[in-house]
Amino acid sequence: MKIALLGGTGNLGEGLALRFAKLGHEIIIGSRKIEKAKQLASEYLEKVSKASITGMQNEDAAKECDMAVFTIPWEFAFDTAEKLKDYLKRKIVVSPLVPMKKVGDNFVYVRPEEGSAAQKLATILTESKVVAAYHAIPAKRFANLSEEFEWDVPVCGDSEAKEVVIELTEKISGLRALDAGDLSNAYLIESLTTLILNIMKRNKIGEIGISFR
């Protein structure tokens, strides 16, 4: 599968790029700046052998891919979606977006009036298949290929695209994907990340993933 990681220059993008590339998928790192995308693609390539990782501008990445992950800060995600809308028609679009703000030392979930960031994305990308996933994956640890973990990934979506994302995710060693319902439930998995960040901050513990057991 051709998977574009739009704005995939951060840690979550890196982790997904490396781990999907290892499984044989063709990875496209998208960025606003082609130089940055190409540079990161070549850095990531050094970490996995025999992989396909290419850097492109977000527009080309969206055009080329079968599935796009919005690994973009949520404040910019909706504008980016407007720009890429036509290229993403009929494609799977994964939203790991967590809309939040920091008030003092505390993270607050900012629920969009559409119900969630994923639903807001879906109101823009009306002809794409939006799936919510990957919100609570500890990005730095995930990008470290020697890290061992057993994390759960709740996934929300309205279409059969949810099943595709669940299957793709389960192939990554250490991840278990769990159906968490329709896209209207996405607020529950988005806000969970806010909780995790507060727990990390308050208890002075490093990056933590989630596991239901």
Added chain:
Amino acid sequence: MKIALLGGTGNLGEGLALRFAKLGHEIIIGSRKIEKAKQLASEYLEKVSKASITGMQNEDAAKECDMAVFTIPWEFAFDTAEKLKDYLKRKIVVSPLVPMKKVGDNFVYVRPEEGSAAQKLATILTESKVVAAYHAIPAKRFANLSEEFEWDVPVCGDSEAKEVVIELTEKISGLRALDAGDLSNAYLIESLTTLILNIMKRNKIGEIGISFR
């Protein structure tokens, strides 16, 4: 410590009763009906040796205790709080309340306008120290003393009472209590339970707890 489990006739009440009693706390099972409270207290007593578990009406339980847990269905919790308000002054009150409704097969978090059920409880019990905890503990498994687990318990609260609840909770083998911030964050731990119920339902898995790792 004298711990009242108000409406403690359900599974979460049973689990907390048995496990706190084993640690040497004096447990009071509260119910609207004295007969039911007494009957359950004697049933619970058979499961733990040398323990103190007494059954009382909710009013007397509230009067006698140092700390009360609202193990009451959330729909009835606020009326009960109004009635018990005077008895609970200056005491720790723990809210495991999860306000939600079922729409078809799906659980939806019903966020009270006060911000959370815990905050709504605090607006009634203005002279009590309300702490939010124990929402996502799998009640049946928790009530089974031969069950082994490693679960995390996020705790929210505004006062030093939060520290008391964290310390009490950590004494229960298999539970780790985590500071999740002020009571204004309680919506994050309440809604997490809604997510867990949806995951159980959709993936046809039994009771699951949560673990951050």
